[in-house]
Amino acid sequence: MAISFYNTLGKTKEPFQALVPGQVRMYNCGPTVYSYAHLGNFASFILPDLLRRYLEYSGLQVLQIMNITDVGHLTDDDQADARGEDKLEKKAREEKKNPWEIARFYEDAFHEDRRILNLTPAHHYPRATEHIVEMIEIIQELLSKGLAYEAGDQVYFEIDRFPKYGLLSGNPVEELIAGKRIEEDPQKHNPLDFCLWKKDPWHIMQWDSPWGRGFPGWHIECSAMSRKYLGRVFDLHTGGEDNIFPHHECEIAQSSGGDDTICSRYWLHRRHILVDGKKMSKSLGNFYTIRDLIAKGFCGAEIRFGLLGAHYRSQYNFTFAGLGAIRESLRRLREFWRNMDGLPSSREDEAKAEVQALEARAGAADREFRAALDDDLNISAGLAEVFNFVRDAYKLAKTSPGGRVAREQLLSWDRVLGVVEHSLKPPPAGLGPLEASGPPLALAEGTLLEAGIEEWLKKRDQARQAKNFKEADRIRDLLKEKGIVIKDTPQGTKWFRNP
């Protein structure tokens, strides 16, 4: 079965072939660290996470690089030009810190949120500010090849030297020029030429360069870092759909180095999400950070499942009602996990037929699961197979050996989904104030038993034996008030911190 992805470059679904068979090199546009990353940011970061997990599930090796943009893009960038105020500078002024402190603080926050959402860590998170030298090298190369020129206080890329400009976004160059959005700039050879370096000795973050002290243009960092860690041509590049133009268009142009080579063979873009049916944006102020949702009582696994369960090319409409439905469906998987563990024990040889039936069903379901994900990460179809398996496994598994097979299959899929185990684990340590607000996370069975609960259960059991159900129900209600939910099963009474 071939894996295929929808390639923005070409606007069609294409079979995926790694340049080096079995080894995938992937670059992801990461966060700009001048504030807490919001739900939309993580929607786009979960795309590379799913890609990484699924490619590895398919037996491929993945080298993943996600950049950290810690040099301020400008608040008022105009057609890839360098104007306006630096975002980090603005934030630094607001918080009365220097921009480096701001960047490190929000970079740390990004990693905390990333862990809450159980995103697989990339192999490197290179920072833009630590690759200024590499950026300067590329600009020099472009200048020496006549693909860039110095004019006034800026170095520009000359887009007339790159015929493929506009290929990724589908924007005809003439149309872009005809648009009124480009301000006339007599310094430029072509209105679409974009900034590679800006001389500005007053800028708050500045570096030496052959063109004077200043700062880099806002596309060059990705060219520099992808080339350094992945080489001139690599396999996958991801980002939000807003990156298509101008960011990735410019990146392709400047990375080409004078020939027609396009730095990444596949470009995958995450469609923007909506919140309550409206565009989520900072200017509208209707955005949620991960922290906001945690504070409202949702856990990382639920948020993750919501973002993951929506296909990356569809417009996911985030609502709290929807997240509630996600919570319930995740509960079903979690219950399955628990119920398969609580089956009556049996010897392996006695349960041979049951085990074989489950293995057969699991094998078939996994083939369907893979077929679905192979098709441009069709997660909805993949999840349908997971739930179909859950339903059938409930019918087939009667004893512990069968339950073990069912759990193993769910666990296997969870390597891709990353939600079941994650929702059973207590929150990771070291998260500061976030730790306190991570419900509903289950207690691992058999651990963290609070003093008294076992006694109450014993008491309730005695009451039930004596058919004193009034007393038994009273104890159940009492525990429920404390957030402990009880289930009577043929294997005895079980309790959970959350259902």
Add this chain to the structure above:
RNA sequence: GGCGGCAUAGCCAAGUGGCUAAGGCAACGGUUUGCAAAACCGUCAUCCCCGGUUCGAAUCCGGGUGCCGCCUCCA
């Protein structure tokens, strides 16, 4: 103005020419349970509208209507 996406049950959502239109949430009836919980069985859509192509269309083509995105900082 240029480029692009979407419209499937109460809600979310897969399916792009042909088996009974996946799956999840919610709801309802039943089995089970001391009662619950969980589980199980069952019920719940002909696919925005009009026209066309075809033996056959949710799926292709044309025309409507509605919603949304990019082209400007934004994932």
